[in-house]
Amino acid sequence: MLWHCNQLEMPPELSKALGGSDVFERVMALQGQVFRDVPGRRTIRVTLARRSYFVKLHFGVGWREIFKNLFSLRLPIVSAMIEWRAIRRLTELGIPTTPAVAYGCRGASPAGWRSFVITEDLGEIISLEDFCRDWAKNPPPLHLKRQLITAVAHIARTLHDNGLNHRDFYLCHFCLDAKRLAAGEAHLYLLDLHRMGIRLTISQSARMKDMAALYFSTMDCGLNVRDTLRFLRLYRNRPLREIFDREAAFWRSVSKRADVLYAKFQLRFAARPTME
Secondary structure, eight states: OTTOEEEEEOOHHHHHHHOSSOHHHHHHTOOOEEEEEETTEEEEEEEETTEEEEEEEEOOOHHHHHHHHHHTTOOOOOSSHHHHHHHHHHHHHTOOOOOEEEEEEEESSTTTOEEEEEEEOOOSEEEHHHHTTTTTTSOOOHHHHHHHHHHHHHHHHHHHHTTEEOSSOOGGGEEEEHHHHHTTOOOEEEOOOTTOEEOSSOOHHHHHHHHHHHHHHTTTTTOOHHHHHHHHHHHHTSOHHHHHHHHHHHHHHHHHHHHHHHHHHHHHHHHSOOOO
16 A cells, blocks of 8 residues: 555664564553653653663554644654654764664554654753753853854754755754763754654755744843854855845844744743742
8 A cells, every 4th residue: 555654673682672572562562751742642761671762652643633734834743754764864964863773663544653763862961952041141161152053053054955954943952962061072962853854955945944943042042143143154154245145035034933933932931820
């Protein structure tokens, strides 16, 4: 059948650790520390053969959810296949991310596909959102800030110049390796790739949305104009004058969308109930 999915990629040592005759069902029934649990998808951490892994389980979204996304001009997330492919592509491009270990998918149609992706546990990591949270009041050493701006710009440029867009390109999805940070190295991982767009070339709209999401997520972390200009120059890999001459309309669109995202965030935050 055209939509039938029946795939399993898993190293023998992991299959042995899971045991049982049907490894796929053993994975789908795994229990562990829950990190995310939303309709149709759950992320847990488990220990297998004395090693720690993250398991992202997809249970099928149904046709209603698929059509709702399509009518809203959004690509529905129907399986772990996108994340599996995205991890492999980022690895090819030299972008650090969580190493993929195993993938499986079963089902007769996209609405009912059940699937999983298993990745290595990176250990102690710190989201860039948390790390930068108080920069406005407590600025970091200049060399560290510049190192991080360079790393984020390199990741963004590599993604977009190779036809990829994250679709959730916020600071919270960049994570620092805590051990390397303690040794003075700002080593970044890019995570949460389940919505990644993968194509030969990126559209201007997809590029703009990624950049707007990233800009929005930095608005309260104490960056100044010089920091922003440094990022632009590194991201586009060309002189600033050339960027502003050729791409002024594009960056106005980025700024406008980021402002809208920020206003929506502030509205949601203000609507949250306070604890008495």
